Amino acid sequence: MKTIVLANQKGGVGKSAVAVQIAYFFSLVKNKKVLVIDFDHQRNTSKSIKVGNYAKVSNTPSSNLLSQAGLKLDIADSFVLVQADNAELLKMEKKADSHNLYANNLKNFLSTLNNMFDVCIIDTNPNPDIRQLCALVVSDYVLSPIQLNQEAIDGIGDLLNHDTTGIRKIQSAINPKLKFLGILPNLVEPTPFQRDNFKDLATHFSKLLIPLDVGFAAIKKTTAIPEAQALGLPVWKLGKTSGREAWNQVKPVFEKIATMMELN
Numbered sequence: 001m002k003t004i005v006l007a008n009q010k011g012g013v014g015k016s017a018v019a020v021q022i023a024y025f026f027s028l029v030k031n032k033k034v035l036v037i038d039f040d041h042q043r044n045t046s047k048s049i050k051v052g053n054y055a056k057v058s059n060t061p062s063s064n065l066l067s068q069a070g071l072k073l074d075i076a077d078s079f080v081l082v083q084a085d086n087a088e089l090l091k092m093e094k095k096a097d098s099h100n101l102y103a104n105n106l107k108n109f110l111s112t113l114n115n116m117f118d119v120c121i122i123d124t125n126p127n128p129d130i131r132q133l134c135a136l137v138v139s140d141y142v143l144s145p146i147q148l149n150q151e152a153i154d155g156i157g158d159l160l161n162h163d164t165t166g167i168r169k170i171q172s173a174i175n176p177k178l179k180f181l182g183i184l185p186n187l188v189e190p191t192p193f194q195r196d197n198f199k200d201l202a203t204h205f206s207k208l209l210i211p212l213d214v215g216f217a218a219i220k221k222t223t224a225i226p227e228a229q230a231l232g233l234p235v236w237k238l239g240k241t242s243g244r245e246a247w248n249q250v251k252p253v254f255e256k257i258a259t260m261m262e263l264n
């Protein structure tokens with residue numbers, strides 16, 4: 001099983017949208033066995049996948065994956081969601097004495113699923129806390145959607161070098177197998193401002209972008225993604241021109257990610 005975490009300390013950049021849509025892609029397009037874990041108390045990924053009804057939902061809330069030792073998944077299916085709870089997830093940061101245990105419990109839980117799933121997709125909250133840290137510690141890959149504004153571009157330094165949850169810190173100190181798939185510009189608009197920011201990124205951070213056959217991976221702003229997310233639908237099943245157009249753009253990005261994760 002390959003584990004990928006969506007992580008960025010910036011909120012509203014598309015972590016949950018990408019988590020849900022790439023889960024549908026792996027399950028329905030690539031016929032992979034998919035486990036989704038939602039560690040965000042906002043529960044956006046959980047809500048969307050539950051509405052869509054493509055996945056079986058575990059009765060275990062995601063906080064238990066961190067707090068309980070020896071936990072086993074309660075259902076067997078080819079597409080499973082471990083949904084986020086709220087109060088328990090929010091309490092975890094304060095329980096500093098248990099933080100090491102949380103990471104170990106999650107690692108052990110995932111190791112019991114190695115032969116049951118091909119891919120585990122973890123969505124995280126936008127705060128650099130223990131939940132995000134645990135997800136980064138157990139993952140093989142990290143993908144970071146960003147928006148093309150100056151603040152987000154300035155935040156790339158933190159994304160890589162933040163004291164506790166910076167990707168480079170985690171790679172060097174705790175999880176050397178973690179591979180950074182890259183930053184994925186999302187909600188891209190055809191304004192001169194964003195075009196200039198993209199050019200800037202491509203000049204200064206080209207190694208952090210995901211190369212496609214032509215140019216770099218990016219997802220345009222489209223009404224199709226929030227609509228698909230609200231209905232819990234794969235964007236290509238929205239049954240609208242906007243959905244098909246969005247999918248034409250997103251599919252090569254997801255195919256490239258599958259290749260990078262050796263999941264073809």
Ligand SMILES: Nc1ncnc2c1ncn2[C@@H]1O[C@H](COP(=O)(O)OP(=O)(O)OP(=O)(O)O)[C@@H](O)[C@H]1O
Nearest residue numbers: 011012013014015016017126187220221222225226
């Ligand atoms: N390419 C896109 N075009 C238009 N809307 C988008 C796109 N990607 C995501 N959205 C919408 O933008 C909003 C924020 O996206 P999302 O919830 O995925 O971000 P997030 O990074 O998970 O946020 P948070 O940090 O709060 O968890 C959602 O309403 C989502 O449907």
Ligand SMILES: [Mg+2]
Nearest residue numbers: 015016040044
């Ligand atoms: Mg989210």
